[in-house]
Amino acid sequence: MNDTFGMRLARLRSKNGMTQRDLGAAVGVSWSQVSRYESGKAKPRLPILMKLADALGTDVEFLTGDRANDEGREITLMLSGHEEKAIEDFATKQGISFDQAVNKIIAAGMKDRMDKSPDLMEQLEAEIPGGYAKLLEMLGKKN
Structure with a gap:
């Protein structure tokens, strides 16, 4: 499973009951910019990333995929x-x-x-x- 930044952002936004417009307004960007983040067409700069994490009740590390969630991180092993x-x-x-x-x-x-x-x-x-x-x-x- 390849869980991208955009996928995590969309999932957390939905989990928080927010539309792209809601999230955009909360962090000071347009809804279309949120859409670009979610589709992987753009990446937010650090100040916006921090606002996104705050608005979604998470931290930057989880949002960017730099740490596992509470369930852990799935890894794939290639075994003979x-x-x-x-x-x-x-x-x-x-x-x-x-x-x-x-x-x-x-x-x-x-x-x-x-x-x-x-x-x-x-x-x-x-x-x-x-x-x-x-x-x-x-x-x-x-x-």
Whole structure:
């Protein structure tokens, strides 16, 4: 799924019960400019982007796609048949779903990298306080 800026803008505008005219008036641009943003024909400059986010009750990072929503961010993995089979076997042995197995494998890899790089762990904790503890929780481990 390729969720573009325009798609997020239109979805949030609709969710907030606003027309393009309403949103345009709220941020100081014409309804046709809002239409161009939604269709991907134009991108707002930062001051307007900030007003759009404020009017829609979100933040610039979500609107631009620079962070995931509350449900997380969907990613696509290209797996060989062998890799897919290995994950399926792991999931079966663990008694978990395929998706849970993938999440656990990714979390284990991230933990391994964090354990080997204190700078990376500091960066994680600075950006996501409690991030390492959450990683351990995903793996079913304690600090």
